[in-house]
Amino acid sequence: MSFEDNEVYYNNVRVVSADALPQDVAIQFSSRSRQNVVRLHDVGGSGRVSIDLRQAVGCKVLIGSGNTVVSGALNITFPMNAGRPTAGAFVVIGHANSFxxxxxxxxxxxxxxxxxIGSRNLIAPGLSVRGSNHAVFDLATGLQSNSEVGSTIGSRNWLGNGVxxxxxxxIGNDSVxxxxxxxxxxxxxxxNVALAGMPARVVSEGIAWTREMYYSTLEDVPSPDLTIGITTYERPLSLRRALDSVLSQKxxxxxQVEVLVVDDGSDSASFxxxxxxxxxxxxxxGFTVQGLCNPEPTGGPSAGRNSVIDVARGSHVMFLDDDDQLAEGALTPLLEYIASSTAQRTSLRYRRAGRSILLAPAMRHERLDIVDSLWTMLPPSIYRTSDIRGYRSKFPEGVHYGEDNEFVLHFSVRAENFTALCDRDYVIIGDPVAGEGAHLSQGKGSWEEFLRGVISHxxxxAKIIDGADIPAYVRDRLAAKCLIGRGITSYELARRLGDMDDSDLAADLLSAYSGIINDSIPEAAILRFARENSLEREIAAVVGNDLDALRAARAYTGAAS
Structure with a gap:
């Protein structure tokens, strides 16, 4: 057994010998096992977990938190095939599954x-998930017909015995x-289907299920009114401040409010x-609190937020970062509002750097259109959980610039009912407590990497908007707001590119940005947005891919101001 040639982490701590593992976890190696990675967290129940890596090279096993093996063993194996070990394969299990x-x-x-395997599945004894052991070929073409592409079990499913x-x-989500x-x-x-048979087929559609048998209607099944998901990494003081701001609310x-805290791999003693x-x-x-740990560190908040989407039991969900806070007294009016509202997304007035950010006037705005609803594209909004899941909206993992905006836009181009609560501050977006690190989504790297990241974002x-099933005139307004408005106003690309000393780099970046706008927005919509926002010179230079004109526009704007 070799813990030196393989990486094993239990509760985010590197394990260097079998003795450091709990008795209900066994990991097997052989002389050929190397460069494998295993990351797992506490597993509840009376059963055990067995991971066989004797025939594995460069493979990965990731098991999230809150999983339970009631009895028996969860056996994970990597097979040998024709004398060759398995190389580069993976098994990933999410959170709060019950085997x-x-x-x-x-x-x-x-x-x-x-x-x-996703999260919050109920899995009866005898589940078997496996790849193909032997190749099958089509005689007419000579090509393999059963090449391996893996298998997927989604979240919140009920799997019967011997599946x-x-x-x-x-298998999708919310199915039987x-x-x-x-x-x-x-x-x-x-x-939301029932699968049955050999082979399985859909035998029922439009279903939901619960663990309990004693409810006669779905409305009778209790669930929290709201799930608040908080993502965190190595900022215990900031996290405690955020939690106090939530849990002290009347x-x-x-x-009932469910609070899910998702950690991205913190291992400091204070955390x-x-x-x-x-x-x-x-x-x-009225509060419940549950902690979840990402199966492996990701370097961003998206994976944790996606775990909240998968695990949440609340009818509505909202997301906070660990340096955010709920404003005092905010939760009661929020809960009273969503109890009677049919809104799919409710954006919230927030305070940042001592200043309230809102959609004027300071009131409750009902039945907003999609363009007006995107006055803010930050996550502190309230979403109907069923709609997030139904639209398959997820935060893009591995993205460090604008991942929250992309989630909000993906959801919004599919939804129809938007509101904004701007009658008071509901969320405080702040900085971490002094001495604690930068936000998870703050990208690392050079100035060039930042700008390229923004343009990629x-x-x-643009691709989200282009693929949306919305009227053309709405698409044009939306594209102008998101691509020009966010690019020039929010990210200040015109200023940043015009002020760059490296002209070759500036020209390259400007060309990429100009191409996005010209490919996505009709000329008339570009001109209209430029006039409405008094940005004619800068936008004309960007659209024309003219760095000299952009610098001249910047000089003109600076002189005018």
């Missing part, structure tokens, strides 16, 4: 492929899979001390 009996997960043999999921098999079903087709894009009678005390923090009646916004 009520033994389960067998055999990774694909093919490099780059894997098995993914088998084979290569290319997929019947006893003994053989899933060999990809149903991962299909949610709730309307009978209201662990707070983490261990999450369940004991002072709070008013704007390009992704």
């Amino acid at each position: 009520t009996g033994g389960a067998s997960i055999q990774a694909p043999f093919t490099a780059g492929q894997g098995i993914t 088998n999921v084979f290569n290319r098999g997929g 899979v019947a006893l003994g079903a053989i899933v060999n087709k990809d149903w991962s894009a299909t949610g 709730l309307p009678a009978g209201s 662990k001390e707070l983490w261990a005390a999450l369940g004991d923090l002072p709070r008013t009646k 704007l390009d992704r916004l």
Whole structure:
């Protein structure tokens, strides 16, 4: 057994020997095991976890937090095929899954492929998920017909006894899979269905399920009114401040609020001390608090926010960073509002650097159109959980510039009902407590990397808008607001590019930005936006890809001001 040639982390701490693992976790190596990575967190229940890496090279096993093996063993294996070890495959399991009996997960043999299980699944004994052991060829073409692409089980599913999921098999979200079903087709894009049979097929659509049998209607099933997701990394003082701002709020009678805190791999002693005390923090009646840990550090908030989407039990969800706070007295009016509102996204007035940011006038705005609703594209809004999941809106992982904007836009081009609460400050967006690090989404790197990151972000916004099923005139207004407004006003690209000393780099970046605008927005919409915002000279220079004109416009603007 070699912990030196492989990386094993338990609760974010590197394990250097089998003795450092709990008794219910076993990891097997052999002389050929090397460059494998295992990351897992506490697993509840009376069962055990067994990970067999004896035939694995460069493979990965990631298991999130809050999972339970009630009895038996969760067996994860990486097979040998024709004398060759498995190389570069993976098994990823999310959060809060309940394995009520033994389960067998055999990774694909093919490099780059894997098995993914989401979060909050209820899995009966006998689950088997596996890749293909032997190749099958089409005689007419000579090509392999069963190449491995891995398997996927989504989130919040109920899998009956003895379910088998084979290569290319997929299960979506919020579904039921019947006893003994053989899933060999990809149903991962299909949610709220019942699958049954050998092979499995959809036998019922438009369903939901609960663990409890004693509710006669879905409305009777209790759930929190709101889930508040807080992402964090190595900022215990800031996190405690954020939690205190939430848990000290008074709730309307009978209201329930779920707080999910997702950590991105903190391992400092001060953070662990707070983490261990999450369940004991002072709070008013009606709050529950649960901590989740990303299966592996990601360097950004997106994975944690996506975990909140997968795990949340609340009918509505909102996202905070650990340096944000809820304003005093904010939660009662929010809960009272969403209890009667049909809004899919409710944006919130917030305070930043001592200044209130709002959609004027200072009132509650109902039935906004999509363009006006995007007066802010920051996450501190309230979303209907079912709509986020139904639209498959997720925060883009691995993105460090504008990932929140991309989520908001992806959701908004699919939704129809928007409101904005601007009658008071609801959220305080601040800085971390002195001495603590920068925000998770703050990109690292050079000035050039920042600008290229921003332009790539704007390009992704353009693609979201281009793929949206919205009227052309709405698309044009939206593209102008997001691509020109955010690019020139929010990110100040015209100023930054015009002021750059490196003319070659400035010209290269300007060309990329100009191309995005010209490819995405009709000329008439560009001109209209320029007139309405008194940016005719700067926008004309950007659209014309003319760096000299942009610098002249910058000089003119500076002189005029």
